[in-house]
Amino acid sequence: MRHLLSTADLAKDDAILLLDTSAQMAATQSREMKKLPTLRGRTVVNLFYEDSTRTRISFETAAKRLSADVINFSAKGSSVSKGESLKDTALTLHAMGADAVVVRHPASGAPHMLAHAGWLDAAVLNAGDGMHQHPTQALLDAFTIRRHLVGGGSDAGTEGTDLAGLRVAIVGDVLHSRVARSNVHLLHTLGAHVTLVAPPTLLPVGIETWPCEVSYHLDETIERTKPDAVMMLRVQRERMSGGAGGAFFPSAQEYSRKFGLGSQRLARLPGHSIIMHPGPMNRGLEISADAADHPRSVIVEQVANGIAVRMASLYLLLAGSDDAHDERTSL
Ligand code: ASP
Numbered sequence: 001m002r003h004l005l006s007t008a009d010l011a012k013d014d015a016i017l018l019l020d021t022s023a024q025m026a027a028t029q030s031r032e033m034k035k036l037p038t039l040r041g042r043t044v045v046n047l048f049y050e051d052s053t054r055t056r057i058s059f060e061t062a063a064k065r066l067s068a069d070v071i072n073f074s075a076k077g078s079s080v081s082k083g084e085s086l087k088d089t090a091l092t093l094h095a096m097g098a099d100a101v102v103v104r105h106p107a108s109g110a111p112h113m114l115a116h117a118g119w120l121d122a123a124v125l126n127a128g129d130g131m132h133q134h135p136t137q138a139l140l141d142a143f144t145i146r147r148h149l150v151g152g153g154s155d156a157g158t159e160g161t162d163l164a165g166l167r168v169a170i171v172g173d174v175l176h177s178r179v180a181r182s183n184v185h186l187l188h189t190l191g192a193h194v195t196l197v198a199p200p201t202l203l204p205v206g207i208e209t210w211p212c213e214v215s216y217h218l219d220e221t222i223e224r225t226k227p228d229a230v231m232m233l234r235v236q237r238e239r240m241s242g243g244a245g246g247a248f249f250p251s252a253q254e255y256s257r258k259f260g261l262g263s264q265r266l267a268r269l270p271g272h273s274i275i276m277h278p279g280p281m282n283r284g285l286e287i288s289a290d291a292a293d294h295p296r297s298v299i300v301e302q303v304a305n306g307i308a309v310r311m312a313s314l315y316l317l318l319a320g321s322d323d324a325h326d327e328r329t330s331l
Contacts, residue, residue, distance in 0.1 A: 001125045001316050003115045006133045007186040015142070015189055016160060018312055023155035023316070026308035029065070031219050039068035042099040042318050044054050046091065048127070049075045049105045054279055055127050055137070055301055062310035066304075068318075073099075086110060090119035091243045096124045100318055105234070108132035123317040131239070137278055138182035140309040141231065142190055144302050148274050149228050164191030167225045171197040171218060172233035172286050175204050179278045180233055184212045189294055197221050198258065201248045211280075218259055222268050230269060231276040232261050232287045252285055262288040274298045 001014075003315065027235070028036060044063040050058055063070045075089065086105075093101055093292065098125045103111045108130035115124035128134040149159040150165055168187055174180045174196050187194050194212035196203070208213055215221045222230075240248055249255040256262070261275065269275075275287075275297040283289050292299060 003111075003126075004135050004313050004317060005111050005115060005126045007123065007135045007138045007182045007189070008133070010135070010186065010189065012062065012162065012189050013070065015139070015186060016162065017283070018139055018309070018316065019146060020159050021142050021316060022139070022309045022313035023147075023158065025311040026155065026305065029308060034065055035067060036065060037067050038315055039063070039066040040316055042068045043097055043123075044068045044070050044102065044314065044318075045093050045096075045098045046070065046072045047075065047093070047101055047103045048073070049103075049110075050128065052104055053277035054126070054306065055134075057323045058303070058306040059125075059127060059136075059310050059314075062307050063100075063314055065307070066311055066314060068099075071096075076135055086113065087117070088113055088120055090117070093122065093145075099292045100125060100314060102127050104128045106130055123137070125313060128178055130178065132178050132181065134178040134182045134278075135186075136306065136310055136313055137179050138186040139313070140306040141179075141183055141276060141278070142186055143309055144231050144276065144298050144305050145187075145192075145274070147305070148298060149272070162190040163187060166192040166228045167195070168192050168226065168231060169197055169218075169221055169227040170212075170231045170233065171261070172197045173202050173235045173248075174207075175211045177233050178234035179231075181210075183231065184210050188212065193225075195221050195227070197233055197259065199249055213327065218265065219268070224263060226270050227273055228270065229274045229276055230261065231278075231317075232280065232281075232291075234280060235282055235285055256285055260286050260288065261291040263290045265295060266291050270294075275308045276302060279303065 017202055046059055059071050102125045104127040111124050111129050126133055126135055146158050150161050170180050184194050188211040195215055196212055197215045197218050202226035208281055248311055277299045
């Protein structure tokens with residue numbers, strides 16, 4: 001195991017190993033003493049070129065719970081051209097002896113470049129690159145889905161299981177969402193059936209090649225697929241010119257009426273279904289306060305599960321790299 005860059009090329013066995021290891025890590029986090037000595041002496045660098053709250057804190061917490069040394073480097077606002085800046089930074093991190101680099105970057109492909117350009121020999125973990133991928137978010141989503149819909153709220157009996165037969169609706173701003181991309185691939189690999197629901201203006205070109213179904217109608221999708229999990233996506237206004245939704249939808253009210261999750265739609269979901277959102281939420285736009293705070297909402301739990309998933313990812317990439325016989329080149 002070397003890097004964690006994308007869910008599109010993550011083999012099913014590796015995805016299940018990550019989920020099983022996350023379950024083991026989660027079990028250690030309910031103990032009074034949460035810290036494990038596993039990565040003592042290893043250095044993890046958080047390299048964030050884009051805003052983040054949950055993901056950065058989550059990676060930092062995960063690395064610290066494994067006793068690694070953590071360096072936070074926030075590079076937002078750098079005026080150096082992206083390619084140069086990334087290379088120079090990578091060379092610096094190499095000189096500093098980084099064992100793992102967790103990178104968030106507005107340019108799709110930046111983590112891939114860090115991993116493969118030969119500038120450093122650390123493990124690279126993609127913490128979100130542009131509109132491309134966010135693999136640990138998809139893993140924490142799959143972990144949360146498995147725990148609730150396979151394990152009945154716990155990890156008991158989930159080891160080795162996939163998500164075969166489960167139906168997941170991912171709703172909203174798919175166009176700008178690395179969360180949607182990462183989830184479609186991972187959930188498909190794990191055997192779930194995914195329906196993306198969005199207005200045509202918020203779907204990317206080439207969507208027909210993705211391993212999922214596409215719908216423009218949320219009510220019809222709920223009625224027909226009876227989803228076990230509904231994942232609401234944030235409307236990413238900062239990636240829309242004009243900032244307010246621009247040409248992507250006529251008004252916030254109309255978006256909310258057609259694609260938002262509010263109390264009426266909530267009532268039509270199957271009784272066992274779970275409500276998800278990667279955060280940060282636009283309450284009142286893609287999700288109502290009722291839905292966000294509903295007893296079947298697992299949004300806060302997604303955040304907690306993120307720590308276990310990131311501990312598992314760091315552990316498998318760093319502790320796993322000690323095994324010279326491990327022939328896998330990517331996780
Ligand atoms: N926090 C997630 C991301 O960084 C989702 C979002 O921003 O809407 O992609």
